[in-house]
Amino acid sequence: SDIPIILERFREKVGNFNFPQVGKVTVSAGYTEILADDASSQLIDRADLALYFAKNNGRNRICHYEQLVDEGAIQENKKEGDIELF
Numbered sequence: 351s352d353i354p355i356i357l358e359r360f361r362e363k364v365g366n367f368n369f370p371q372v373g374k375v376t377v378s379a380g381y382t383e384i385l386a387d388d389a390s391s392q393l394i395d396r397a398d399l400a401l402y403f404a405k406n407n408g409r410n411r412i413c414h415y416e417q418l419v420d421e422g423a424i425q426e427n428k429k430e431g432d433i434e435l436f
Contacts, residue, residue, distance in 0.1 A: 353381060357412045365410065376410035383416055395427050 361377040369375060380400025382393060400415040403424055418424045 354412060354414065357381065361410065361412055378404040378409050378411055378413075380404055380413045380415060382414070392427075399424055399427055 357379055361379065364375060364377045367374075378401060380397045380403065382396035382400060384393060396415040400413040400418060403418055404411045404413040407423075415424075419426045
């Protein structure tokens, strides 16, 4: 898949750009595979877990949810699209 290459290139380009008024910034991202029976909430939950792993483990990095699960870095999210009611 080209996704990690594209995300890594984006992260590097943003990190090397000098933004007016703020200077240098970094990018952290998390992504996941899309399966045929996934609900959108499941996709968002998995990508969010990967994102927060990236932010909490060094920042300025791209993390793949399934790879993190395979490595034992995070536990698989088995939630079935929880709904919050207010």
